[in-house]
Amino acid sequence: MRKLLLTIIASTVTALTLFGQQTYDERMQWFKDAKLGVFIHWGYYGVNGISESWSMYHQKITWEDYMKQGEQFTAENYDAEEWAQLFKSIGADYVVMTSKHHDGLALWDSKYSKLDAKDHSAAGRDLYTPFVKAVRDNGMRVGVYYSLCDWSHPDYSPITFPRNEKALRKLYPQGKTEKYWSAWQRFQHFNMNQMHELFDNYSPDLVWFDGDWEHKADEWPSRVIKDSLLSWNPNVIVNSRLNHYGDYNTPEQDPPIMAPDRPWELCMTMNSSWGYFPTDLDYKSSKYLVETLVESISKGGNLLLNIGPKPDGTIAEEQKQRLQDVGRWVKKHDEAVHGTVAGLPYGHFFGPTTLSEDKTTIYLYNFQKPSEFTTLKGVKNKIKNIRVVGSNQKLEYKVIDSAPWNEIPGIVQIYTPENIADEYVTVIAVEIEGPVELYRGIGHAVEMND
Structure with a gap:
C-alpha cells in the first residue's frame, strides 16, 4: 500500500511541475478546431446484438453468457487502415474507440488483466495498437475511451448482478502484498495501472472517460487521475466524465438548446444503439446527421458520430453509407465547417x-x-x-x-x-x-x- 501511495504522490508532483508548459487554451485548441470526430463502440456485445455491458447490469444476460460471446468475437476481417482511411475521407479530425467498456474487456494486450482481446476472445490478438497506428498515420488525433468502472473486477463495487468470483480472480491476477489492502485500494491500484499502460503504449491526445457517476470524485480519485494523466502527457485533454476534472462538456444524443460555456462535443448514435445491434434498423437519415453537425458547430461544438463495428471487424453498410454521405457534404462545404467559429x-x-x-x-x-x-x-x-x-x-x-x-x-x-x-x-x-x-x-x- 505504501508503494501505491508513493506512486500516486509522485505522479501528482510531477504533473504539477508540468502544468505551466501547456495552458488550458493551448491544450484545447486542436479540439475546438476539429468539428467532426468518429466514436467507435466495439466489443463482445455485437455478437448477440445486445446492449453493451448494460445487458449484464440489468440482468438480461448472465455474466457467464455475456463472456461466452468472446468465443465468436473474431475480428477476422478487421482492417484498421481501411477504417482510418474511411474516417479521414469524411473530414474527421479525431477518432475515439472503446479501449475498455464497463464489462471490463480490454481491446489491448493488458498485463494487468486476462480479460482482454488477446487472451479472452477468438480474435486472439491486440486489437487496439493497429487502430492507434492507423489513425495517427492518417493524420488524425487519437482518443481513448476508458470506463472508470469495471463490472468484472472482483474488487469493484457496486455490482448489480451475480458473478463467478473464482473465475474473476483468475482473470485479474494480483500481487502477493495486495491481499493486505482493502478491496477498493486493490481496484484503484489496478485502475491506475491500466490507465498508465494505455499512456505508455499510446500517449493518447484525448481520454474519453465514462462511468464516473458510480463514485464520487474523491473516491476514484478524480484529481489524482487528472494530475497523473497530465504528468504522462502534458497535452492530453479529458472529457467531462471525470467528476469535476474534465476539460470539455459531453452532451449525449440530443444537441443542447443553449451552448455550454466551454468547449464541447455532442456524442450521438446513428440508430439507437452504441454497439453493433443488427435488429436496430431505426437509423437516422443522412440529412439529419448533417443537420446535427451544423447545429453543433454553429454553437461552437463538435459532433462525435458513433459507429458499432461487427464482431468480425467490418462496418455495417448502413453505417458506412451514412459516414460517406456526411463526408460528401463536408468535402463540398469544408470552408463552412473547418476554420469556423x-x-x-x-x-x-x-x-x-x-x-x-x-x-x-x-x-x-x-x-x-x-x-x-x-x-x-x-x-x-x-x-x-x-x-x-x-x-x-x-x-x-x-x-x-x-x-x-x-x-x-x-x-x-x-x-x-x-x-x-x-x-x-x-x-x-x-x-x-x-x-x-x-x-x-x-x-x-x-x-x-x-
Whole structure:
C-alpha cells in the first residue's frame, strides 16, 4: 500500500511541475478546431446484438453468457487502415474507440488483466495498437475511451448482478502484498495501472472517460487521475466524465438548446444503439446527421458520430453509407465547417450560422429548400459579395429599411433560386468588409427620411 501511495504522490508532483508548459487554451485548441470526430463502440456485445455491458447490469444476460460471446468475437476481417482511411475521407479530425467498456474487456494486450482481446476472445490478438497506428498515420488525433468502472473486477463495487468470483480472480491476477489492502485500494491500484499502460503504449491526445457517476470524485480519485494523466502527457485533454476534472462538456444524443460555456462535443448514435445491434434498423437519415453537425458547430461544438463495428471487424453498410454521405457534404462545404467559429446570436438569421475565424464571412445554413429570398438582419458591415458555398454561384441581394443615421443597418434580402439547393443543407457565404459588427438595439423611431 505504501508503494501505491508513493506512486500516486509522485505522479501528482510531477504533473504539477508540468502544468505551466501547456495552458488550458493551448491544450484545447486542436479540439475546438476539429468539428467532426468518429466514436467507435466495439466489443463482445455485437455478437448477440445486445446492449453493451448494460445487458449484464440489468440482468438480461448472465455474466457467464455475456463472456461466452468472446468465443465468436473474431475480428477476422478487421482492417484498421481501411477504417482510418474511411474516417479521414469524411473530414474527421479525431477518432475515439472503446479501449475498455464497463464489462471490463480490454481491446489491448493488458498485463494487468486476462480479460482482454488477446487472451479472452477468438480474435486472439491486440486489437487496439493497429487502430492507434492507423489513425495517427492518417493524420488524425487519437482518443481513448476508458470506463472508470469495471463490472468484472472482483474488487469493484457496486455490482448489480451475480458473478463467478473464482473465475474473476483468475482473470485479474494480483500481487502477493495486495491481499493486505482493502478491496477498493486493490481496484484503484489496478485502475491506475491500466490507465498508465494505455499512456505508455499510446500517449493518447484525448481520454474519453465514462462511468464516473458510480463514485464520487474523491473516491476514484478524480484529481489524482487528472494530475497523473497530465504528468504522462502534458497535452492530453479529458472529457467531462471525470467528476469535476474534465476539460470539455459531453452532451449525449440530443444537441443542447443553449451552448455550454466551454468547449464541447455532442456524442450521438446513428440508430439507437452504441454497439453493433443488427435488429436496430431505426437509423437516422443522412440529412439529419448533417443537420446535427451544423447545429453543433454553429454553437461552437463538435459532433462525435458513433459507429458499432461487427464482431468480425467490418462496418455495417448502413453505417458506412451514412459516414460517406456526411463526408460528401463536408468535402463540398469544408470552408463552412473547418476554420469556423460559433455564429450569430439568435434573431439575425432564422437558422444556424457560423463565422470564419477572422469574422469577415458569415455562413448561413438553410435546412429547407430555398424559395424566393433568405433574410439576414442587423449586420452593420458593408457587404462585398454573397455566394453559394460549394459552387461559388453569386447571389443577388438588396438592403431594405435601413436608417444608417440611426445606426439601423436594415434587412438584407438574398435572392435564393431553388436550383442552388443542396441535398441536405444549403450554405450561403456572406462576405463583408471587416470583422462583423451587429446592431443589437431594441429599435426606435426613424425620425427622418431621405
